[in-house]
Amino acid sequence: MTMLAFATEFPVQTSNTSERFVAVVREWLLGSPHTLLGTSDVEGFGRLGHWSATKGNEALVSLRGARDSVDAASVRYRRLDDGLEWTTTVTFSRGDVDAWVAVRVFCESHHPATRLPPAKKPVVVRTLIDALGGGPDSSFCVEQRAYRLSNTEIDRAVTIIQGRSTNRLPIVYVSCMFRGGYVLDPDRLANDLSGMAHVVVEPNRAFSLRLQIDANSENVFGGGIGIYWPDGGGRRSFFMGRGYDGPAELAKAVREEVRGALVNRRPLERCTWAAVQEVVSRAALDELKAAGSTEVEKYIETFDREISSKNELLADAEREIARLKVEVRIYEARIPSGSGTTLNMGGEQDLYPDEISGMVVDALADYLTRVRGDSRRSHVLAALVNANPNKSPAVAYRETLKEHLRGASGLDQKARRALEQLGFEVSDNGKHYKLVFQGDDRYTFSLPKTGSDYRGGLNAAGDISRLLF
Template identity: 35%
Template sequence: MQFFSTDFPLKTGTAQLDILSECVNWVTDSPHTKFAQEDLAQYVEQKDFKVSIKGESIDFEWVADTEYTISSFIYSKSDRNYKWVTVVNFLVLNHTDEVWVNIKTYCNSISAAAVVPPIKKPVLIIRLIDRFGGGRDGAITLSHEAFDLGQSDLDVASKLILGDCDNRLPIVYLSRSHNDYLPVIPQRLARKLCGLAHVFVEPNRQFSQALRPLVKSRNVYGGVIGVYWPNDGGVKTYRRTSEMSTAKDFEDVIFLDVSELLSKRIPLRRCTREAVVETKNRIAIDELKKRGSADLNEYSELFDQDLKAKEDEIETLKSEVSRLQGVSKRLRAQTPIQGGIRLSTGDEDDFFTNEIIGVVLDGLLDYRTRVHEGSRRQHIIDALITQNVIERESASIASKLKETLRGYREMTQKVRSKLQELGFEISEDSKHCRLLYQGDERYTFTLPKTGSDNRGGLNAGSDMIKSFL
């Protein structure tokens, strides 16, 4: 079974019947439904209903007490191979008019031979947010647009990263590379993740450096994307690799990962179909007590229904416990208990993946040649080298730099573009080109505008590799 689930707030004051109306419109606007608008218009009112047509059905229930109103809209569609079900639960808090929506979609295979297709994000999510607007998720207002942080928003960014915004949805933080490049298109990613996460974009690399001491180095940087999960759920980092040929490929990786993790999370306690049944039963039992009913059958039937709702809730909680055990296991695996080490990098950040640890390992390899054979130091160094096998991006960068400068004669547009891709900013004076590496003034190199011989470019490349890599 394929499964998708998320919950999100709508604008405060959004009416229950308006949400129901949009759910009905979503069904009838589909080119794959047999339901017509006139068939369902009569049901958009405050009462339960069930309606079906060949291969399709809609089941709506709602309940209200003094604190909240809960509604549950279930649409299912079957064909020869699959049964698709979308459940839309919406909760209105009566005293504040806050509104939360939980949307679940799943697909079951009817035919044993059928392969269940992947679940897509329901279009209904963006329809609801577009029509009614996003609500308050703690200190954040839900939006289908990315939030651009300004230079004065360091306090905001630190609260987002440290989990001080009381939000339920995760924070997707887009850091800038050393030339202020972003590996995704922020607005497209934000719309893709609308209803699943909040997307924030830092303004520049300097902002990242200023933010670092405020969050005890918990912020991602250098073009890395971090997904910060609320309630100290940790952070997961994403780097664009060579397998992701386009920004959209990278965005899809993040979307699928966030979707999977959200779908394993327990929904809001009262924003479920089980909560509708449980509240109805509680109200009915209270009514029987007020009437002084002694009919055991009435009580028995209601208690059975209530027990079933409780059992369903227990199964949901078991699933959440299982998910949290998996998260805990991963965190334990990352945390040294005994014999692990942590090194502070001070003011230095990675310019590329595994740069700093690569330098440390290179230093260990060099030092190993100078320790006594069979000594304790040699054994420790061997263990560190063996247990820390990393991908060496520096070798790839060095190879590309040599190839770019091989036979260099002049600063053509092609050479300029390739150098910029490798992290160089290029400025020109009358006779030379000044190369600034990763925006750091400590690392500059001068190239002539025109090369004097075939070896000049390779020699320059070798010098740059020694200085920068």
């Protein structure tokens, strides 16, 4: 059984050459603790044309050539280890305006009982970024830290959310939590995903609320993380922190989703082994023609290699067609019957987790008590209520308000901190405290600094709860 365990392509600085690329790959190979190859074993590695060597359970092949405006190289390294054959192909392609690198790792089991190990990002990806430098991917640059949007970049965020950006790599969008901050460390996630995706971070909750309007509520929010693909070229995925044991588990899920999507994405043709083989073959043919060679065998060998590269490209295309057919069937199977009903959110957005869905479920449950029990309407409403449990924390929010405002004749530090954790902005407004929920001025409240009696705080909690929760 063969598995494509990892695949990615990313731009590097255009000042790099194929010669520099093979030097970096050579350094990576010789520095690996898993190889038995020594300096003498790789003599001539990466020279123009075709080169190969074997030693023990390892095999190494390099291709390098230049023709017209293309400078390209590819290295294929195979190693057999405990019944598993690992094949890593690393490719470089520089054209007129950019330079790209591709990394693909296959794992093949030679024994049916051998289990394939979990896929990981190979070390060579970081090695190449460090040595060759991340290049521009449309308006982004390949980096090992997150890109933080400014308050004025709403249009850029809308372009990302709606899949209209022109970059190649997917974008992992990290939204601001309701109470501020982020559910995980965006820079650490960006470091883990360098060379695989761009991590983009929104600045604050107010930005998210403005984005919701311009992006037609397509944006992830409230601390959620969304994966958005340029040109609508992939399946959007969304992650909420409360569904995971902690930031580490959430980050792991995001990384695995990106890795799985990249493995199933068609590679850039220029960054494949077959494409470099074609460049090398055509360059060799050009040399033979220029020299006026009549050595038929060399012509035949050159043509055979070019035909082989074409056949490999064709085989790649056939595999892609087969993969797409399987993917279509998977997506069709994931769509349950009767799931065509959708609800347009209009101009509103959740101000706390599961707010709107909780309101809808509550409204359905309430309406269910007022319809005839044996009617079709009753059956449909009951099915909807039973299939959609209310996960809204509204009840807990109401209790928190009562707990901290009961008997209060002002706001101490503990109560103020509790209000801020719920999503209120608390400010001093003369004789009163001004409370604004989630930055939305429609939900502004006043609390007296000195209450008239012990019931004042409880009454205020009740008034706020009735309006919000």
